[in-house]
Amino acid sequence: MPSFSVGLSRVFSSIRSRRVAPYLLLPVALLAMVSFVAFRHPSALSSPAHSLSNPLVLPAGWPAPPVPADNPITAEKFTLGRYLFYETALSGDGKTSCSSCHDVYVSFASAGSAGSHSGAFGVQSKPARMVPRLENVAYDTVLTWDGHIQTLEDQVAIAVQKKGDLQGDTTVVFANLAAIPAYGVMFTRAFGDPAITLDRIAKAIATFERCFISGNSPYDQYVSGNTSAMDSSSIRGMNLFFDTTKGGAKCAECHNNLGNQGLTSANIFTDNNYYRTGTFEPSQPGAGYGFPTPKDSNLDAGRAAVTGDSADIGKFRTPSLRNVAIRGPYGADGTVGSLLQIIENYNAGGGTSFDSGITTIRISNQDPRIKPLGLTSAQMLDLEAFLNSLTDVSFISNQAFRDPGAPSIVEDGYVIANNLSLYPNPSTGVVNIECPDFTGSTNASLISENGATVWRQTLNSDGKLRLDFSGVANGSYRLVLHSSDARQTIPIVLQH
Ligand code: HEC
Ligand code: HEC
Numbered sequence: 001m002p003s004f005s006v007g008l009s010r011v012f013s014s015i016r017s018r019r020v021a022p023y024l025l026l027p028v029a030l031l032a033m034v035s036f037v038a039f040r041h042p043s044a045l046s047s048p049a050h051s052l053s054n055p056l057v058l059p060a061g062w063p064a065p066p067v068p069a070d071n072p073i074t075a076e077k078f079t080l081g082r083y084l085f086y087e088t089a090l091s092g093d094g095k096t097s098c099s100s101c102h103d104v105y106v107s108f109a110s111a112g113s114a115g116s117h118s119g120a121f122g123v124q125s126k127p128a129r130m131v132p133r134l135e136n137v138a139y140d141t142v143l144t145w146d147g148h149i150q151t152l153e154d155q156v157a158i159a160v161q162k163k164g165d166l167q168g169d170t171t172v173v174f175a176n177l178a179a180i181p182a183y184g185v186m187f188t189r190a191f192g193d194p195a196i197t198l199d200r201i202a203k204a205i206a207t208f209e210r211c212f213i214s215g216n217s218p219y220d221q222y223v224s225g226n227t228s229a230m231d232s233s234s235i236r237g238m239n240l241f242f243d244t245t246k247g248g249a250k251c252a253e254c255h256n257n258l259g260n261q262g263l264t265s266a267n268i269f270t271d272n273n274y275y276r277t278g279t280f281e282p283s284q285p286g287a288g289y290g291f292p293t294p295k296d297s298n299l300d301a302g303r304a305a306v307t308g309d310s311a312d313i314g315k316f317r318t319p320s321l322r323n324v325a326i327r328g329p330y331g332a333d334g335t336v337g338s339l340l341q342i343i344e345n346y347n348a349g350g351g352t353s354f355d356s357g358i359t360t361i362r363i364s365n366q367d368p369r370i371k372p373l374g375l376t377s378a379q380m381l382d383l384e385a386f387l388n389s390l391t392d393v394s395f396i397s398n399q400a401f402r403d404p405g406a407p408s409i410v411e412d413g414y415v416i417a418n419n420l421s422l423y424p425n426p427s428t429g430v431v432n433i434e435c436p437d438f439t440g441s442t443n444a445s446l447i448s449e450n451g452a453t454v455w456r457q458t459l460n461s462d463g464k465l466r467l468d469f470s471g472v473a474n475g476s477y478r479l480v481l482h483s484s485d486a487r488q489t490i491p492i493v494l495q496h
Helices: 025-040 075-085 152-161 170-178 181-191 198-210 218-223 232-242 339-347 377-388
Strands: 353-355 360-362 408-411 414-417 430-448 453-468 475-483 487-494
Touching (some): 075 181, 075 198, 152 170, 232 377, 339 377
Antiparallel strands (some): 353 360, 408 414, 430 453, 430 475, 475 487
16 A cells, blocks of 8 residues: 555644644654654554544454444544534634644643643633543543533533533524535535534534544554563553552552453553542642532532532542553643652552641542552553553544644635545555545646645546645645536645
8 A cells, every 4th residue: 555644734724713822842742752652663653544434443353432323423424523623613712622622632632731721721711620531532431520421412512612611602603604615515414404503513523533543552552462562661560550469550440441351452441430549639729629619619529519429529530541641730630740650649549638728638538449559669660661552653643633624715716615535544645535526627736835836637536536746845735626616725744
């Protein structure tokens, strides 16, 4: 199979104004890390192939995630959901999208420094809790840190309208979307007619999120037979992690598939249950766990916010540990900044008390399994190495999950509906595109950033085009497709 690497450039980013996160250097740092990891694990970069007809790509041996009967996964909903996930027109301020908080570079979580909740931006405010990752979210039986939401569809409908999230007024949101002609086409493809409803927005975005499958980390490669995918330290760490007997680290008591112990590649590293570990106790004044009071409205009740039961105060849903090394800070409150610090906290059996800023109070509700572990420093480093081996570079670099760019562009009086789909398909310059609006003779040209036409061909399109850019230099371009009744532009980055 020819290989190429193509990315959707930000050429048209001025069309949609976005908030610029202050941690813009993070992607750069990540890319540096990605190239380092890629160097160590060449096979980690073999992205699963996505195609228009099959957006849900499961690694070998993984069960299909549950999908609601009234929202089967289709390519058309995936495409629409992808545009909507990055769509600032869904928000009350016209600047925020799901991706303002759920950043693909950090597995759809957000990154910042400990205790600050930085890195995430909603309309007017930062979220009160850390932004969860979204990889493998399709397998979760409950959502959010305290389980107050059950389905991906419900979650979208809430996030679009919720104060502090997108804070969108649906009447305005629907009108904004309807004003973008490309959405008429995409809603029709996905649902049969162009009507825009919250239910359809929710179904499309939920479909996009259900396809976020991450199962190609060095750990996955190791358990599927590639014994050189992990080094000896991370293998020792893995054995400690899954060892629930005396002397083991017992992490798999909770960070494991629904109680299913043992090494399986399809592990989602959470049992979707709620515990207070005592290893993430916020110590800064004005923060901490408990029912909020008029005096202290910042207290987080955890699971008790849902059950109303004080026995659930400070309990949170076990988070997945996949891609944990690239996100953080950690815990619902972002209190702990490093993985090694977390491991040291677990090794100490958690804190036995926390400082509310004024008095020292015993932790209630701590899970009885969290006890001093007696691990040596070398063993703790091994555990950290294991957590690092859960990073799936092919997931965060999968172009099918990235911002597809502006959904419509008006050029030379043409309304250009963006129905192009271009999936990662590593090659040295051959780009495969599905473009159902184009049939018959189609002119394709590649325009450089300074406006020069660097490549041009006339092809016969049957709704699919194979374009050979192998002679074109690396860089950012606009690909313009033009036939007798359709015209489209798409940003393309070439990296041979
Ligand atoms: C202001 C930042 C922000 C925005 C914008 C935002 N989210 Fe979230 N999201 C969060 C936070 C914080 C949580 C955790 C909330 C909690 O646990 O109480 C969350 C939770 C979730 C979850 C549950 C994940 C899990 O594992 O528990 C999903 C799914 C999700 N968001 C999807 C979306 C989608 C889709 C959008 C756009 C429609 C969106 N979010 C917009 C911050 C945001
Ligand atoms: C009793 C169940 C339980 C056990 C055992 C357990 N954890 Fe956790 N873990 C949790 C819960 C619950 C949280 C979320 C805690 C919070 O927000 O206060 C968590 C959070 C984490 C986080 C932060 C993840 C994030 O996204 O914020 C890491 C890392 C972690 N645990 C690693 C480990 C390791 C390593 C071990 C073994 C030494 C371990 N855990 C043992 C339940 C457990």
